[in-house]
Amino acid sequence: MRILTRDLKNQIGHQVTMQGWLHKKRLLGGLTFINLRDRGGVVQAVIDNKDEVEKLRGMQIGSIIELKGKVVEEPRAPGGAELHEVSVEVLVPVTDESPIEIDKPLSHKSENLDTLFDYRPIGLRNLNETKIFKIRAEILKSIREYLAENDFTEINTPKIVAGAAEGGAEVFKLDYFGQEATLAQSPQLYKQMMVGVFERVFEIGPAFRAELSATTRHVSEVTMLDVEIGFINNQEDILKFLEGLIYSVLTDIYDKHSDDLKKLGAPELKLKENFPRYSMAEIHEMFSKATGKDVSNEIDLTPEEEKWICEYAKKHDGCEAVFATGLPASKMKFYHMKGDNDTALSADLLFRGVEISTAPQREHRLDVLLEQMKEAGIDPSAPGFAAYVSAFRHGLPAHGGFGLGIDRLCEKVINLANVKEAILFPRDINRLNP
């Protein structure tokens, strides 16, 4: 039976069989030391028999091998054990040299990102890269558990759609059996319609944005969590739910993966159960006072202010997540609800210096919604909007929700420098491969 690296510590003194990838090979004082990688990690094996060493001649990193040997306690080894008196069988020989060295941390410097992604299927075998995506998978799991506990229904909505929910720009178009269709930028309209059925819904799926911007930070395909909640009392209910979700998921991930997060360079997590809230006007004023820079004419927070308020809240409130409230109505989408004094009933959630979500109440009153659609130049009877409007015409309760980019969240949780590092196979204006 095959034993995994992570189970070796229970096998001290026993003969075991292991299978995995040849991850490293070196000669030292007549002995051959190799590292075997499997899904549980890496183990060191010491080969002293010449015939066994000979089997590995010409075998490159990546070769699939089977090792039989005795498990020996070794406190300095990663799993607390290593393999001695080893016999080797090569299951799948690899004779080509690896295009990149994978047993050392890969460079994530921005000038090396192209190399990182060109060799992605191989580079991901580096243990640090693997950890990023193990943590990402755990984030997804933790999010789903929290939503299940809170009585949400998972939905799958179409990605090929007739209209453009977020307005017409920046969508990918395709020919759909002779009709023009677009790739969904978000499940916005669908999740609102589904409030009328399930009250509380979520979806985790791809979203597509044809942003022409060629900055290194834009990706054209992201994985989004979309949440929508019906029968709210007010916008505050959305903020409470969002902070509850983020608090629960991040503390869960930091509890379970503190060692890996430390190895990946993530800072300690500072979160309070209730995130501090500052209005945009307050942030403008505080930022001006602290930096001497005049931002009174800005209709939104500047990127510099977003960084600053997160640092401020970390220091003064002991919390790295902040809500920025009192956002201007001019930033609103047609489906958002207006608040008092030209504000939107919405708040931005900032975490570690950037906006990771926006949590608005939706306009659920048919007459006001139709008015806002008109102002936005949207025809309520157009394909893609008629069914949406019908859901309001036949009764939707007060509701709100949010989208949360999984890639972005993963980037900030691990403290990566670029969102693409948190995507297995990123897509941008210059990259469609691999």
Place this chain on the structure above:
Amino acid sequence: MRILTRDLKNQIGHQVTMQGWLHKKRLLGGLTFINLRDRGGVVQAVIDNKDEVEKLRGMQIGSIIELKGKVVEEPRAPGGAELHEVSVEVLVPVTDESPIEIDKPLSHKSENLDTLFDYRPIGLRNLNETKIFKIRAEILKSIREYLAENDFTEINTPKIVAGAAEGGAEVFKLDYFGQEATLAQSPQLYKQMMVGVFERVFEIGPAFRAELSATTRHVSEVTMLDVEIGFINNQEDILKFLEGLIYSVLTDIYDKHSDDLKKLGAPELKLKENFPRYSMAEIHEMFSKATGKDVSNEIDLTPEEEKWICEYAKKHDGCEAVFATGLPASKMKFYHMKGDNDTALSADLLFRGVEISTAPQREHRLDVLLEQMKEAGIDPSAPGFAAYVSAFRHGLPAHGGFGLGIDRLCEKVINLANVKEAILFPRDINRLNP
């Protein structure tokens, strides 16, 4: 505090506040009976006060209402309780009549499917429709739990891709910043590459097929579960894993939702932990003997045989799921492994009369793979294939896996007549809306 219908039985004798949709309204002997729908179900409320009845004048099905009243035990009511001495507040008035009656089961006859889907956002509010998608969400949850227990890592792979993994036909094409791209028909190549990183991976996401067929059964966007497993001993390991997954998920769903499944018309579940296996040759022979029809020249199972062998296995083996083995190599994709005697190392999983999955071992030997790509007319250095080949060049273990259509599985679990009934917003050659 708002009380949900499903919690009423714990509130007998108490005053409660409920919110939901007006689901039904009728007058009987001077009393007004209404049904209130919320995410927990439907409750009946009896209104005897004329002023309260008056508030509902002109209010149509779908109106959002708040009821305050006393919970009274009523064994004949769905939740064992109803609401008496009720006062009403209309939160969101609906004055347009519902386009379809939603308090009675909706017709799923094939000639009525267009109506069903045209009014989807409203029709889904019918309790039976809601149940279908509650069960679908539970299937997804159950699948993920089984995969987590078995040490699989969830991955998200791109849906905008350069090549067509399954061969060139029937893909949606789009303009990707001036390059031609296609929508992924499956994560096939990506999940195989990721075996080299995580050994065991899965993804649940959309897949796109531009099938020109206008039959009522073809959908162009489906939700697929994709699974891939490394370090298998042989193809048998894949079959074992697949039957374990299906057995676990289906018995779980039938245990937890037997009442709902009965109401939806699903038959009892008959499954054994080990599914019976019949080779294609055996099925041909058995079928011919039983029906007198000659199928000896068929290179694959006919739809009639698929139905027949499922019925046979249900009767003789006590199991509605069957593996058909010994499939012809001519059915193989380039990435499948060949078996002996012109067969593929693959098996079809049939359930309730149709194929729901195919579980092949992959070809992991670089030289054989390159040969099979050549035979299939695929250039290994073409965009979309170069990185795939590199994963083999640098070591992939013996592996295999399967795809499983979530929509199809849901259809067969509930015994629906058409796969589209298990999709919230189906897409076919004639339907891009809603």
